[in-house]
Amino acid sequence: MDDIAARRLGADELERNFADIHVPLDRKRALIEASRCYFCHDAPCLEACPTGIDIPGFIRKIATDNVKGAATTILSENVMGGACARVCPVEVLCEAACVRQAQESKPVRIGALQRYATDWLFERKLQPFTRSPATGKRIAVVGAGPAGLACAHRLALRGHDITVFEARPKAGGLNEYGVAAYKVPNDFAQAEVAFILDIGGIRIEHGKALGRDVTLARLRQDFNAVFLGTGLAGANALALEGEDMAGVMDAVAYIERLRQAKDKGALEIGRRVVVIGGGNTAIDIAVQARRLGAEDVTIVYRRGPQQMGATGHEQELAQTNDVRIKHWAQPTRLIGHKGRLKEVELEYTQLDERGRLMTTGDRFTLPADMLFKAIGQNFVASPLGELLELSGGRIAINADRQTSLANVWAGGDCVPGDDLTVSAVQDGKVAAEAIDRALRA
């Protein structure tokens, strides 16, 4: 078999491999799971949720078959509660805080219950929200990802009119282009976008990129306020010679192709794949490479399992998908033949007495037909055009998500903080409330 090839697996197997990774709870299971919730006072799970969903409240509603009420409770705080139910690292957020975790190491399955409630609402095409009377105010939102859409939705609810500028042909951001396919199958991201737009007052202009088709200066003139939710446009490089040779790939770009591919079998994948990185993107690309038919997939991470950005749950997912995780090593040389990657040379790492990462000098090589770089993304500031204060390389904001420019707010991955869908939604929501207050002042 070729070292890099499409159609390593049959259509049936691919369909199974990219189908929903989680079996949703049916009513009976949801009721049993809901009955496990103690309805804690001042609940730790609620405190652990970046969007502050009233978790005991919505679970109690599930328990009484008030599923519409449960979904409304969720979506009122997190309009992307459906996506978050699928992609949130609940094992380090709400479920880690669940008192049943302390009691018996078996938290209430909050994520699964959240999905049960939101799916129920979506399946019935119910719209729990109605807009306040029109204010005549217009707000520009840049980027139709979780932060931008959450901001647009909350502002539209408050009666404002929103124009969203999105460079790509579809809205949804990483839910559409980034998350592993088996986490959000059946075009879920678009169903969620449709739900958000359904309340009215939000217009999305696709193919409009900041710095190319619109400028921040112009948006600030034409609109009452601007929200930036542009995400991270740059991919970090290994800074090794030969990064441009065939077989060396950017994980984020590949996942984007995979997510948009109607025929997954058409994607070419290596027989032996090496992934560099320790975050969720590394896990996502590694597992999806296996599921496309790659024979040997190895994640190489320069530190130990505790330091990985990917949660323990994600690491386990990789391992149960027969992905090997090699800790304490980093790439030093890409070895190719006739312009194609053949091997990766790696060097072992360790911490010195002061806790700094250093290489040991011992090297080894792994055969690799494909190497995926999953070592993070960075914020590209140039499209902003205007002088916005940055912090840690991203747009600096205050508690209201307001930038250094008076009528510009920002949120999501382009601002400092966790790069999570749920955090992005919270940014958008908080900014929207601040914008609403500012416009009514």
Add this chain to the structure above:
Amino acid sequence: MAELRTTFAGIKSPNPFWLASAPPTDKAYNVVRAFKAGWGGAVWKTLGEDGPPIVNTASRYGSLEVGGLRMVGFTNIELITDRPLQVNLDEIKQVKRDWPDRALVVSLMVPCVEDSWKTILKKVEETNADGVELNFGCPHGMSERGMGAAVGQVPDYVEMVTRWCKQHTRMPVLVKLTPNVTSILGPARAAKRGGADGVSLINTVNSIIGVDLERMAPQPVVAGKGTHGGYCGPAVKPIALNMVAEISRDPECAGLPISGIGGIATWQDAAEFHALGATTVQVCTAAMHYGFKIIDDMVDGLGNWLDAKGHAGVGGIVGRAVANVTDWQHLDLNYKTVALIDQAACIKCGLCHIACEDTSHQAIAAKKAGSERRYEVIDAECVGCNLCMYACPVTDCISMVEVATGKRPITWLEHPNNPLRQTAK
């Protein structure tokens, strides 16, 4: 292992666990399966007068589900046996012949006419059954025809029918009491006056177990309508325990053997009934929920527990708690306990705090050091009510600790706040 053999009102059984008169004892097939499983006895489902058999409805049971637990409470609108009298009598005779060591009692319900009772008693005697149980309890259906609870609620009728039965049979006569009365002592004393060899209680509680909100009708729904039914299952145990205790500590009922019934599903339940004075117990709902095999643990568990407690047999615990059942006015008002939270076991759910804060005595403080929650009892405010202990989902996390007050015990009868207090002469 401890001796589980029991003699109740002269009726012997290898263990105190009988099946109550109900659907599980409607025919030989079921009763034989129960005896094979190890049940000590059975009270055959109630027989009525000879004649056209009873007719039952489709949809007969309703269930109370609590927090995902099925059949916490159960109800039925089924009537007495709907099989021909002779079929039942023939089967009873055969089963008693095949299982001579088991208690086989026949439940009866006929109109309040002496001849009716006389006639059926003769027929039952021919089966060699060990005794009869007079069904004065069923609150539904038969009561509309002047039988069941309609008799059991009138002490004079209870006494009259019991006396007839004692006159017309050599068999032990048990009287099954309905809980649908203001005081259980009325019918219990009447049964004793009538010469009953024992009482069994409780029969089912008059109830509507739930309303079908789609059909807007009480459950169980029969063609769009429903009726009140007989409530049983674990949820009625507290009602039954109280009524058993009332009889046990009533001087007029002294010496009247009791067969305890009501929500018994485990050997612990049985032990509680024994402790309040029941010699045998009868089970139905638990068997209907899980099948007859539950008897295995009931026998085994009771035996092991009696061994561990150093009792030679069930007799060692019968009535042991009766002396400690008293009236409120005799309780020691100087006895004090306060809640103690085991901080190592606490999972920080806050349920103790909010229960006390919202609905009781504001005696549990919610503290927070950074993100770390801590719940602390304010001893001075705690009245020792137990609420937090029960709201807490962690076993043994909150305990109620006795506090020495240095005060001598005092009851309401002696208390200075009681205007009618008895002063020492």
